[in-house]
Amino acid sequence: MTIHPRPYSRIREKKYLGTVIMQLRDLEFKGIAVKPGTMAVSYGMCFFDELIIKNTEDINFEEVSISFHNCYIRQLTIEDIHSTNISVHFHACMLSGTISAGELISVSLNNCLLEYSIFLLNLQKVELSYTTENIFLRSWREMFKLRKINSLEAYLKEFQRYHIENIINLHVRSSRKDDDKPGVYLMSYNTLPEYKIGYKLKQAEEEALKVALHIDFTAAQADKTTKIENLSLHSLSLSGNPGGKVTIEKINVGNWYLSEFSPKEEVSFYNIDPRSPHDEETKMGIHRCNLDKVWFDNVYFGDFDRLSFYRSKFSNAVFTSCSFPNDYETYEKFLPIENIHYPGKRTINHHKDQYEIFLQLKKALEATGNIYEGLKLQTISQTALSKISSVKGGDKFILSTNHLSNNHGLSISKPFFWFIGVTVVFYLFYLLTAGLLFKSTDIDPDLIGYYFSFIDITHRTDFLKDKNADLNALSLTLDYFNKVIVSYLIFQFVAAFRKYGKK
Template sequence: MDIPKFQGNEFQEGNIFKINPKYDFYNLYEDLEGLNVESDIYFEDVDFTFFKINFTRLKERNIKFTNCTFLKDIQLESKNKKISFSNCKLSDNDTVNISLRGKAELLEIEKCYFNNIEIKNFNTVEYLHITSALNSLSIENGNILNMSLFFQDCNLSKLTFGEVGFKRIEINGFGNTHFESFFVEAFCLTPENEKIISLEDLEDNERVDIERIFEYSFRINGFSSPDIYLLIENCPFVTISELKTDFFHMFMGSNIEHNTLRISDCDFKNGNLDSYLDKLKLHTLYLSRCSNFSCNNIEVEKVSLVNSFKGFVEFSNCIFQKLHFYDFKINHYLVLNNIFFEGEKHLGIDNSILNKVEINPSFLHQINSLYFNKSSIKGLEIYNFIGLNEEAIKSSKGFEISEKLSFYRELKSLAESSHNNYLYQQFKALEYNELLKDESQKITNLNKAILTLNKLSNNHGTNPLNALSWYLGFIIIYSLILFITFLSSGYSTETFLTFYSSNYTYLFNPFQYINSLERKDHIEDTAYIFNYAVKIWDILYNVAIGYLIYQFVASFRKFNR
């Protein structure tokens, strides 16, 4: 059979050079050696026995293969705009190997009947679009700046990326696609712009393995698979959402200061995040609407728990700087086990319900900054509860008095349920002090007076030194009043000193009054004579020291169990 030779502009129609003879092309590299056209080149209905072509001389051209048949290997050398395959098929093989040397702006494979595609050993493809039903796809050894893969209603058993450098990958529209294996081993070689992998709408897959993702952002969305395994290193931004899987195990390793992991709307039966090699360090960890997920041995600058959680969530042996709850509630349990705070040591609880949250041991005493807004900690379980840093609340901005009051009341109830009377008294005192400040409570003047006296005397049963200090202060002040009264009543200083040394116990006895004291330095006079005002002062003094003695004793109730 003759081998056609194409010269000049033969077969050219307008801006398209169309090649559609019914010939067997044995060596397209030699066959088209003399082809020199300025238009795009279309191959239609061509059966290729062997395919090797050099388009490097035909720069800025679009080359399209439509309804063509290939044996197995497609070797291209190109510097063209667009290379596309549409409705093409293989003659007697399941796998097509596409080797592209050179550069192309777009490599497109659309609605082709290739069971398995291998694309390897290429330089740079700016855009790769594949929309075909496949059994497997393997892309290795090259740079793809933007990759878009769309599979629908196919049985894609294996998807592999090996040593692929890119800025952005999107995989979506899987529909009823089924995976047996999903493997990624990719290296980002392009420093520009986004660097994102996006995997979306994957359903009913037996196993997904994604390993060694380097230096770019990674987004995975809409998986449904019994087993998903991820190994990610040095990735600045990872987003995982809408996964449904029995087993989800994610290992991360990072030396990046500002890396972020977002996991949302995922239904795991057993999900786990762990460190790869050394302890994992994250800048931000965002969890929302997840179930049955645990994190172990990680350090995070900021942890955000957002919206509703259906199943069990656990953090163990972790170090946080900031922990935030936003619109949080959980149906099962959130367990915070062996959590330590460093750096800012901030805890934020905003519009959240911490019922069924377990902290073991307590870390509240580590907190330096606290925000509490429209939330409840009723049902919170804290083991080894040793209190709260009061300065964390005082120094917090935007903490309204009514919110502080509500927070202290629930802490008081928490301490009471733990049978910790000491902390109960402490939080009760904080509650009453905020009650004095909160004008919205509209307490009566009498109750305000009682609360104020309790605050001054022993801080609502928590500080006996207050009562003792006031008690000693009243003794000194009343002693000065008596001294002045003695002098104004005509008594000498010596008489006052004699009175004081003989009756000093009177000053400590709230049930003894001054008019009952006998004068022992003068035989004829059996009592001191004072004016009416001194007797009034005497009554007030006895009431005051009696109250202070009671408050001093009452303040020791905080040690009762």
């Protein structure tokens, strides 16, 4: 079946079975006066089993804008378009298919539900949006009846997959209830009053809709702008070599993947954290990427359940106001694995690869003056270094003692308490070997004062008793080892105290 829509026609509540070819011709538009601000062709509450939109000739009209409102399109195909003044718009529709006509001015989808997925390829301009202010309940009710949907909650559990490739100008957004929490509010029940559409709406979470964005930037098309903002996504995947500016901000994402992603211009990720988990693990995977032109601002790396950095370069990336874990045990989830979905499949040089990751992060953080996070990466990287099998035993001993004494230069409390504990024990043993402890006479209060002489590393051997007459070999040995350990702990204390003064 072939249809030839006429300008300013409004088609309502029609059911098209089988394959329908919408042929756009200049004949139907010839001699028709343009009505500014009005869609040229409009379909509402229509059912399409399969719809193919075609155009093989120039149309002498200002803009051939085609809109679909609350329509169901089981399979959509828009590939063969010749005229350069055609745009297609979908509002509150249920659809799936492929749009790959590069001559289209623009394609927009607002508050749409996908029948699994849609492919948007080689287009000039794409706008995807989820907004609560223009949901019309009566229209939704009729469309759900048409589709025989009796459980909205079950439907929202299905993935909404957008495969986006080679888009010159891309904008993806949603409206929000407040300025702090992003979200997809398309069918958020607490934004809608109770209204029967064959069943009673129940309370559900705003993030029930599983929107998955896969965006691929290829070298064949010069993209200009890509902006994604104010969304709660089940997954976000970016790959390729964007040539224009990419801005992604205020995003909650459950699964975030960067694969062979090497931007040519500035890319900024701002205010990104894991989507509130229900029963799913949150993951972030960076695989074979060059992120030297990427700015991570307020990205909560430490809050993801699992992270993978595999054969990627990011030492020259900019990290500002980002959160990272505080200890090595938590950093263990930074896995240098090829596939983040298989955490147990580690490389032979797992700890060496981890060490290199931490060094890159440390370098990037210090380059922006973030000494605090850089110092944390210092101790984390040295802990990873101590686990590398090829590191010699002597080096591992040094690393382990540094970890125990001052946490690789970060802790001033560790050397202080070690100093108090070790010197008190050594002094008590010193007094015992010198015959000055557990005597039947009264306690000599001067012994407490002599403790401070004992911890002075420059004190004389006979500071308390005559060396030749009263001190034995064991007393002298304890005194000597005390001086060595005290010197080491003082050095560790000073090193940790000067951690912010290090270059």
